[in-house]
Amino acid sequence: MKNSLNALVFFAKFAVLGLAIAFVFSELAPNWTARIRGQTTGTGKIDTPAVPAPPVGPTKEHGRYLVSVGGCVDCHGANLSGGPITGAPPSSPPAANITPGGEISAWSEADFIKAMRTGVNPAGKQLDPFMPYRYIGKLSDAELKAIYLYLKTVPAAAMGAR
Numbered sequence: 230m231k232n233s234l235n236a237l238v239f240f241a242k243f244a245v246l247g248l249a250i251a252f253v254f255s256e257l258a259p260n261w262t263a264r265i266r267g268q269t270t271g272t273g274k275i276d277t278p279a280v281p282a283p284p285v286g287p288t289k290e291h292g293r294y295l296v297s298v299g300g301c302v303d304c305h306g307a308n309l310s311g312g313p314i315t316g317a318p319p320s321s322p323p324a325a326n327i328t329p330g331g332e333i334s335a336w337s338e339a340d341f342i343k344a345m346r347t348g349v350n351p352a353g354k355q356l357d358p359f360m361p362y363r364y365i366g367k368l369s370d371a372e373l374k375a376i377y378l379y380l381k382t383v384p385a386a387a388m389g390a391r
Contacts, residue, residue, distance in 0.1 A: 281294075282294055285371070286371060286375065287370075287371045287372075287374035287375045287378065288375055288378065289375070289378040289379045289381075289382050290375075290379075291372070291375040291379075292374075292375035292376040292377065292378050292379025292380070293379045295368075295372060295375060295376050295379075296309075296376060296379055296380070299365070301327070304317075304324040304359070304360075305324045305325070305326075305327050306324070306389075306391040307391060308328065308383070308384070308386050308390065308391065309326070309327045309328050309380070309383055309386070310326045310328055310330065310331070310386035310387065310388060310389060310390045310391060311323055311324040311325045311326040311327065311331065311388055311389060312324060312326075312388060312389025312390075312391060313389065314359075321359065322357050322359065323388075323389065324359075325357070325360075326386065326387075326388045326389070327380055328380070328383050328384065328385050328386045329380075329381060329383065329384075329385040330385030330386045330387055330388075331386075331388065332350070333380065334385070335351075336350075336351055338374060338377050341373065341376075341377045341380075342370065342373045342374070342377070344356065344362070345362050345365045345366045345368070345373055346362075346366040347362075347366070348360075348362045348363070348366075
């Protein structure tokens with residue numbers, strides 16, 4: 230009887246996990262693909278217009294494209310100034326200001342790439358776990374350089390000046 234109960238609890242946990250994963254992907258995936266294609270979803274027009282894919286390379290144009298399709302604006306806001314994340318629980322930490330008005334303005338290209346690969350900023354502070362640096366760090370050096378170059382060109386903004 231005890232083994233049957235343990236098996237039932239185990240199955241229930243995985244079933245709930247599977248439903249949660251399915252819900253997240255059903256809610257997020259349409260927005261990701263619509264953003265890339267510039268289409269609308271059932272909730273209306275995507276906040277970020279589609280950006281045509283430029284030639285691949287370490288250029289600010291390619292960086293703009295990667296920031297657009299990568300969903301950076303979902304947390305950092307349309308102007309990338311960070312602040313409270315729309316739709317996140319109130320206890321969630323604010324997104325960082327990734328404009329030249331924020332902390333990364335003092336980072337070198339090497340600092341930026343290292344932080345995206347290790348999750349640790351130049352001051353030795355761990356990046357917030359909500360920041361998907363584990364995935365961003367898998368981008369190529371050229372892609373990370375492109376993002377860095379683009380972030381250096383956006384207008385400086387105060388933290389949370391969405």
